[in-house]
Amino acid sequence: MIRSIRTRIALRNPFFMSTMPKRDLTTLGLRREDPKRIWERRTALTPDAVKGLLSERPGELAVEVESCARRCFSDTLYTEAGAKVVPALSNEVDVVLGIKEPPLEDVHRLISGSPEGKERKWMMFSHTHKGQEYNTPLLSAFLPPAKGQTLIDHELLTAPSTGKDGKPSRARVAAFGWYAGAVGAGEALSMTGVALLKRGIASPILHLPRPYASGSLAEFKASLKKCGEIVRQSPVSNTKGQGPIVIGITGAGNVSNGAKDMLDDLNVEWVKTDELAILKNARDCKPSEQLCIRVLGRAALIDISQVYACMIPTASYIVGKDGSSFARTEYYRSPEKYKSVFSDKIAPYLTTIINGVGWSSKFPRTISNDEMSALLDSSGGRQKLVAVQDITCDKEGGLEFVNQFTTIDEPYFQGPGGMLISSIDILPSELAADASGHFSSKILPYVRRALFPGSEGNKAAEDDTLEMAKIVDNGKILETHGWLLPKVEAWRSSSTQNGISAKQDESKLANGQQKKRILLMGSGLVAGPAVDVFAARPDVHLAIASNNLSEAKSHIRSRTNVEAISLDVSDEGALAEVVSASDVVVSLLPAPFHPQVAKHCISHSKHLVTASYVSPEMKALDQAAKEKDVLLLGECGLDPGxxxxxxxxxxxxxxxxxxxxxxxxxxxxxxxxxxxxxxxxxxxxxxxxxxxxxxxxxxxxxxxxxxxxxxxxxxxxxxxxxxxxxxxxxxxxxxxxxxxxxxxxxxxxxxxxxxxxxxxxxxxxxGFSKLLESFRQFGLLSSEPLKSVPATWEEFFLLSVARQLDYKKSLTAGDVPGALGDLIGDITDQTETMDALKWLSLLPSDASSSPSSIPIPDLRSPVPVDLFAHLLSHKLSYAPGExxxxxxxxxxxxxxxxxxxxxxxxxxxxxxxxGDENASAMSVTVGKTLAFAALRVADGLVKQRGVTGPYEREVWEGTLQSLEEVGVVVKEEWS
The missing domain is CATH 3.30.360.10 (Dihydrodipicolinate Reductase; domain 2)
Known part of the structure; x- marks a missing residue:
C-alpha cells in the first residue's frame, strides 16, 4: 500500500482532539480531503463563504477547518475568515462537510470519540447510493451500532425544475459537472495531440498545456484561444490519411456544455452528426483538392489541418431494435427496446470522443467491447479514433472498453487499437479554486440549513432538498435506499467470517479498536529491523516516510500494516500533515532535523522518539513539550541507547x-x-x-x-x-x-x-585514529566548501591539500610527496598514508593506481567531508558474506x-x-531498540513528558527485556 505526497502522499490524525468549542455553539467542521487523492485540492466552502456564515451567526457558530497544505485556499485565509484551523476535527462538530468520501478511519474516530448517540450530519459525495461495493464499509459506519449519524449526499441535492419536455422535474443544485467537462475537454485535446504524434502527425494542440498547468480557468481559456489561433494559421500538412481532427461530445448536460464551451474558446468548426462522413472523406485529399469538397449545405470548406467538433445527441445513435427512431419518453420507460449504433454511424468519423453521458445497466451501452472489436476489424487497425476521454468515469459502462481509472499523474492508458484512453474522476480539481468557488456558492444555502434547521423563516424548499438528499437519517437508512441494507449486512457477515478482509479499513482491528499509528521517518541503513518490530504487531499501522520512495517501499514486503510515503522534510506543510496523522513519530533522520520535527510534534500533540543525542536545540523545547503533554524521547539507539x-x-x-x-x-x-x-x-x-x-x-x-x-x-x-x-x-x-x-x-x-x-x-x-588524523590534516574532513567543484577524486584531494597548505596556485601531482611531508612528517606514517590514498583512488593516477569509477556526487556545495563520506561509503562498504x-x-x-x-x-x-545476512548488527541494535522504546510510548506505558532520554524504568526495563527476547543481551557480572 503506497501513498505519494507532494505530488506526495499524507496521513490522517486518528486521535487528536483539538480544543473543544463551547457547547452553546453549533460547530461546522470542514474536512481536508483524503490525502490518498494527492490532486484533490478542492474545498466545499471557500474562506469567503466561511466568513459570511460566521458573520451571520456571531456567538452561535464555530467553524473548524482541518489543516491542509495542498488545499487551493491556504490555512491562513481560513484563519483570517474567523475559522479555527485544527490538525483534525474535534468530536464536537455537528456538521462534517467535505467533497469526496472521507477515509473510513476518520469516520470511526469521530463517531467513537463522541458521546454515545451524539447527532451529527455528514455532507459529501459519498458514492454509496448506487450500491457501490467499494464504499459499503463507509455506509455501514453510519448505521447501528453507531447512533445519531445522518448522511447527506451532495449528488442527491436536487431542487424543483422544468425538464426538457416541459414537465416538472428536479435538477441537481450543487455539482462540478461543468468544470469536469471543461477540464475533460482540455485533457482530451492534450491527449489527442500525443495520440496523433504516435501516428506520426504533429498538431499544434500537442503544445496546449494541460488545464492544471494554467492555474485558473481564465488562464486556461486564454491558452485555448492562443492555440486556436495557431491552428487556424497553420498551413495544411501531411496528415497521413488521418484527415482533420474531429472531436465528438456526447451528452447534453452540464458536463457536455463545459466541454463545448472550451472547444468554443479553441474556435473549432462545429458540424452536425450527419456531416461527419463528409469530413472523413477529406482525409486522403491533397491540399489543392480541398476547394472541391464542401460541407453539406454550407459554404465552409474542409481544411484537413483544422479542428472540427460535433455535439452528439442521444437521438443520433440510439434507435429502436425494430428500426424505429428514438423517442425520449419511451426510451426511458423501456430502454430494453433500444440499441446503440454509435460504433457504426458515429465512431468511424471521430478522432476523439469526449463522453459526458452517464450510464446504468438498464440502458444499452454506447459502444460495447464487441462493437469496438468490429470497428477495429473494419478499419484494418487504422481506425480514425485515437483518443477517448470518459468524463463520467463509468468503468466498463457506456464505453465498455474503458476498463481502468486513470489519474492526473498518469492521465491515460493504451486501449484497443492503440488508442489512448483517459478516465480521471477528479477532473475539476485541476482548476480547484474556480471549481470550489462555484460549488461553494451552490452548497452554502444547504449547509446553512443543515446547521440551523427550521430557522430564518420559510425555507421549506431548502429543507425539502436536504431531506431528499439523505441516505441515512439519525442512524436509520431511509426507505428509498432500503435496498442497500442487504448489501451492508452481507458485507458485515463476510467481514465477520473472514476477519479483517480487504474490504475493511486496514487501520481497524477485528474488535473495532483503532490501530496505533506509527510514523517512521527515514528508510536507510538501520530502518529494516525497526520496521520488522513494528510490522510484527497486528495492532500497529506503520507509515514509512522518506525522500527515497523506492527504498521505503522495499521495507513493505507484502505486509498489510505497512505503507510507504514520499516526503521531503523541507516541505513544512507536508511534514505537518504526516506528523498530525500519527500517534507516535519515530525519526531516523539526521540529528539536525529533529528540532524541526519536534516542533511539529509539539504543535500537533504527538510523541517523538529518536536514537540521537538530546541536543541543546532539543532541550530548549522541554517546557513547550510539557505544556502540550508531549514526550520527546531521545537517545534510544545503541550509543546512545x-x-x-x-x-x-x-x-x-x-x-x-x-x-x-x-x-x-x-x-x-x-x-x-x-x-x-x-x-x-x-x-x-x-x-x-x-x-x-x-x-x-x-x-x-x-x-x-x-x-x-x-x-x-x-x-x-x-x-x-x-x-x-x-x-x-x-x-x-x-x-x-x-x-x-x-x-x-x-x-x-x-x-x-x-x-x-x-x-x-x-x-x-x-590504526584507525592515526590514519584518519592524516586525512583530517589533508582537509578531507573539513566542513568549509571548496572554491571550485572537483571533476575527479584526484582533483578533490589536490584542492583539499592545497587549501590546507594555503597554496596560492593549484597543486600538481609532482607537489604531492612534499605536501604530504609538510603535513604529516614521519616517513613511516607517510608510507601507510600513501598506500591508503592509493587504495582510495585519491592520489593522482600513476602506474600503481587507477582513477576511481565512483562518480563525484552532484552536491550544491563542494564540502570536503560530504564528498569524502560519499567516497568512503562506496569504498568501505560491506561485501556479501561480511x-x-x-x-x-x-x-x-x-x-x-x-x-x-x-x-x-x-x-x-x-x-x-x-550482524548476519539479513541485517547488520548496527541496524539491529539501533533499529530494534528504537522500535521497542517507541512501542512502549505508543502503548501508554511511558508517563514522562518533556525532553529526556531513556533514564526512567518505564523506558529501559521493558526495552531491554524486549531486546533480550530477540537475542540482544547485555550480560552483567558482579564481583
Whole structure:
C-alpha cells in the first residue's frame, strides 16, 4: 500500500482532539480531503463563504477547518475568515462537510470519540447510493451500532425544475459537472495531440498545456484561444490519411456544455452528426483538392489541418431494435427496446470522443467491447479514433472498453487499437479554486440549513432538498435506499467470517479498536529491523516516510500494516500533515532535523522518539513539550541507547543495595568482524559515514584518574587511547566520546568530585585514529566548501591539500610527496598514508593506481567531508558474506555508601552482537531498540513528558527485556 505526497502522499490524525468549542455553539467542521487523492485540492466552502456564515451567526457558530497544505485556499485565509484551523476535527462538530468520501478511519474516530448517540450530519459525495461495493464499509459506519449519524449526499441535492419536455422535474443544485467537462475537454485535446504524434502527425494542440498547468480557468481559456489561433494559421500538412481532427461530445448536460464551451474558446468548426462522413472523406485529399469538397449545405470548406467538433445527441445513435427512431419518453420507460449504433454511424468519423453521458445497466451501452472489436476489424487497425476521454468515469459502462481509472499523474492508458484512453474522476480539481468557488456558492444555502434547521423563516424548499438528499437519517437508512441494507449486512457477515478482509479499513482491528499509528521517518541503513518490530504487531499501522520512495517501499514486503510515503522534510506543510496523522513519530533522520520535527510534534500533540543525542536545540523545547503533554524521547539507539539502559539497570540495583559509584568507564563501538577489517582505517560503514567522520572531530570532556580532561575536536584523533584491553582477541583503541560530565546527573552517580573516573568512549581497531588524523590534516574532513567543484577524486584531494597548505596556485601531482611531508612528517606514517590514498583512488593516477569509477556526487556545495563520506561509503562498504559487530562494555566500581574505606566492588556489563545476512548488527541494535522504546510510548506505558532520554524504568526495563527476547543481551557480572 503506497501513498505519494507532494505530488506526495499524507496521513490522517486518528486521535487528536483539538480544543473543544463551547457547547452553546453549533460547530461546522470542514474536512481536508483524503490525502490518498494527492490532486484533490478542492474545498466545499471557500474562506469567503466561511466568513459570511460566521458573520451571520456571531456567538452561535464555530467553524473548524482541518489543516491542509495542498488545499487551493491556504490555512491562513481560513484563519483570517474567523475559522479555527485544527490538525483534525474535534468530536464536537455537528456538521462534517467535505467533497469526496472521507477515509473510513476518520469516520470511526469521530463517531467513537463522541458521546454515545451524539447527532451529527455528514455532507459529501459519498458514492454509496448506487450500491457501490467499494464504499459499503463507509455506509455501514453510519448505521447501528453507531447512533445519531445522518448522511447527506451532495449528488442527491436536487431542487424543483422544468425538464426538457416541459414537465416538472428536479435538477441537481450543487455539482462540478461543468468544470469536469471543461477540464475533460482540455485533457482530451492534450491527449489527442500525443495520440496523433504516435501516428506520426504533429498538431499544434500537442503544445496546449494541460488545464492544471494554467492555474485558473481564465488562464486556461486564454491558452485555448492562443492555440486556436495557431491552428487556424497553420498551413495544411501531411496528415497521413488521418484527415482533420474531429472531436465528438456526447451528452447534453452540464458536463457536455463545459466541454463545448472550451472547444468554443479553441474556435473549432462545429458540424452536425450527419456531416461527419463528409469530413472523413477529406482525409486522403491533397491540399489543392480541398476547394472541391464542401460541407453539406454550407459554404465552409474542409481544411484537413483544422479542428472540427460535433455535439452528439442521444437521438443520433440510439434507435429502436425494430428500426424505429428514438423517442425520449419511451426510451426511458423501456430502454430494453433500444440499441446503440454509435460504433457504426458515429465512431468511424471521430478522432476523439469526449463522453459526458452517464450510464446504468438498464440502458444499452454506447459502444460495447464487441462493437469496438468490429470497428477495429473494419478499419484494418487504422481506425480514425485515437483518443477517448470518459468524463463520467463509468468503468466498463457506456464505453465498455474503458476498463481502468486513470489519474492526473498518469492521465491515460493504451486501449484497443492503440488508442489512448483517459478516465480521471477528479477532473475539476485541476482548476480547484474556480471549481470550489462555484460549488461553494451552490452548497452554502444547504449547509446553512443543515446547521440551523427550521430557522430564518420559510425555507421549506431548502429543507425539502436536504431531506431528499439523505441516505441515512439519525442512524436509520431511509426507505428509498432500503435496498442497500442487504448489501451492508452481507458485507458485515463476510467481514465477520473472514476477519479483517480487504474490504475493511486496514487501520481497524477485528474488535473495532483503532490501530496505533506509527510514523517512521527515514528508510536507510538501520530502518529494516525497526520496521520488522513494528510490522510484527497486528495492532500497529506503520507509515514509512522518506525522500527515497523506492527504498521505503522495499521495507513493505507484502505486509498489510505497512505503507510507504514520499516526503521531503523541507516541505513544512507536508511534514505537518504526516506528523498530525500519527500517534507516535519515530525519526531516523539526521540529528539536525529533529528540532524541526519536534516542533511539529509539539504543535500537533504527538510523541517523538529518536536514537540521537538530546541536543541543546532539543532541550530548549522541554517546557513547550510539557505544556502540550508531549514526550520527546531521545537517545534510544545503541550509543546512545542500550548503553544508558544497561547502565540504569545496574544503577537501579546499586541504589537498592545501598551502594555508591566511585568510577564509571564505558566503551562502545560498531566495527567490522576482524576478518572483514583488512582495509584502510580497519573500518567499514554500517551507518552514516558522515556521522562517523563528524563524531571523530567532536570536543570531549571527561574525568580520568581524578583529573578533568578537555580535548578540542581538532585534537581528538591525535589524543586517542592507543590500547583498550577489553577482549583478548580484539586489538582495540579508543576515542573520548563527547561530554561525559553530564552523565553524573543523568545516571544519578552523585557529584563528579566523588568519582575517580567518569568516561565514555568510542572503540575502533588500532590504526584507525592515526590514519584518519592524516586525512583530517589533508582537509578531507573539513566542513568549509571548496572554491571550485572537483571533476575527479584526484582533483578533490589536490584542492583539499592545497587549501590546507594555503597554496596560492593549484597543486600538481609532482607537489604531492612534499605536501604530504609538510603535513604529516614521519616517513613511516607517510608510507601507510600513501598506500591508503592509493587504495582510495585519491592520489593522482600513476602506474600503481587507477582513477576511481565512483562518480563525484552532484552536491550544491563542494564540502570536503560530504564528498569524502560519499567516497568512503562506496569504498568501505560491506561485501556479501561480511558481517559487522557491535560491542559495548561498562565498568563500574562500587563502594558501600557512607563508608570511607569499605571494600570496593566491580560490576561489568557487556554486549557483543553480530550482524548476519539479513541485517547488520548496527541496524539491529539501533533499529530494534528504537522500535521497542517507541512501542512502549505508543502503548501508554511511558508517563514522562518533556525532553529526556531513556533514564526512567518505564523506558529501559521493558526495552531491554524486549531486546533480550530477540537475542540482544547485555550480560552483567558482579564481583
Amino acid at each position: 542500550i548503553d544508558s539502559m544497561a547502565a540504569m539497570r545496574i544503577l537501579d540495583r546499586v541504589k537498592r543495595e545501598g551502594k555508591k559509584v566511585t568510577s564509571f568507564v564505558s566503551w562502545c563501538g560498531g566495527l567490522p568482524e576482524p576478518s572483514a577489517s583488512n582495509v584502510p582505517l580497519r573500518y567499514k560503514f554500517s551507518w552514516s559515514p558522515k556521522a562517523v567522520l563528524t563524531a571523530a572531530q567532536n570536543d570531549a570532556h571527561y574525568k580520568m584518574n581524578n583529573e578533568i580532561v578537555k580535548i578540542k575536536g581538532q585534537d581528538l584523533l591525535s589524543k586517542h587511547f592507543p590500547q583498550v584491553k577489553l577482549w583478548p582477541d580484539l586489538q582495540l583503541e579508543g576515542l573520548a566520546n563527547r561530554d561525559s560530565m553530564p552523565y553524573a546527573e543523568k545516571y544519578g552517580l552523585g557529584e563528579v568530585d566523588g568519582l575517580r573516573n567518569l568516561f565514555r568512549g568510542t572503540l575502533r581497531y588500532r 558481517r559487522d559487530t557491535c560491542i559495548l562494555h561498562h565498568a563500574f566500581t562500587l563502594a558501600p555508601a557512607g563508608e570511607q574505606n569499605g571494600k570496593l566492588e566491580t560490576v561489568t556489563a557487556s554486549l557483543i552482537c553480530y
